[in-house]
Amino acid sequence: MAGVRLVAHAADPAATRGRRHPEPPAAPRSEFQRDRDRIVHCTAFRRLEYKTQVFVNHEGDLFRTRLTHSIEVAQIARSIARRLALDEDLIEAISLAHDLGHTPFGHAGQDALAQCMAPWGGFEHNLQSLRVVDELEQRYGAFDGLNLCFETREGILKHCSAANARLLGDLGERFLQRRQPSLEAQLANLADEIAYDHHDVDDGLRSGLLTLADFEGLDLFAEHARAVRERFPGLAERRLVHEVLRRMIDERIEDLLAQTRERIARAAPADVDAVRRAPPLAAFSEPMLARVRPLKQLLHGRLYRHVRVVAVMDEAREVVSELFRRFLADPGLLPDEHRIRNEAIGPRAVSDYIAGMTDRFAIREYLRLAGDGPAARALLTSPLAAGALAGRIG
């Protein structure tokens, strides 16, 4: 970030609250740059390529995956951080890591695993992202995990129950004291929302489950569509959609910047700790929230709960639950390194193993364990597995 002067309330890599295992400085990289680099090189990051965002990975090559979603979040987040003279490296690191703990098959997978793990402390993808960077990645000789800075870990842990917070030491404190994380963390969270609201419109249209007419009924979409048609009469639909979406993203970002600047001016935080003690400083305006609400309702009601999406996700839930039952009943089925962990920590190791799976690996494991019984035969002909197998997973 040479040459860019950051505001006093930006997170300062030179004043980091440190790593769990002390390490010599990363110069010439900043501590947050080093975190970003460690995240990009880790295994869990590459797995995001084959994990569902809304559509199962193999349903189409052009749908968002967790990986492309995370990259879009990082792009939006960095633009915002730059405009507010905050630390771009930190916000990028948080954005790229925020979904590392996601199970295969998106929220259906997470719900199923949470249900399986209910008797043993539950499962929450956000907490799992932290577990990945703190414990599960095995790349360094001196420690488990990636040994990231406090500020990056603070940003990854977006929410957390009081019970879990008590187990997390200094990282959990803010949930018990109702404090905020850094502005970089707050904004990465809202950049996530900006990214998925818009790319889900794009993916929803691409899938054919939603049509342009569905969105034309929303003021937010219709106003921008009118402006685009005036400027480019007769524009092809795909281009029209992109022109509208980029305007919608800009509008959200500008609103977020204006509202956040206003709150910063009011709170006048002297440093990042003052940001943590202040009420949330990163926010959309009330009118913006009201403007976006019908869009979110449309996506929830018509896309996320579309019968075709739900049918695939029901099968996904079954795959995850069955994998859990099988591995828990017979830990001998786990790969060596997880079997060792299973002896030490039981169901949590099974949960870690399943959470780490990509969509297609989970399907393959399910088929391997199911042999050629009726369950396997049923899955083989289902929309969930058909695409994965046609794609010659191997």
Ligand code: MG
């Ligand atoms: Mg996300």
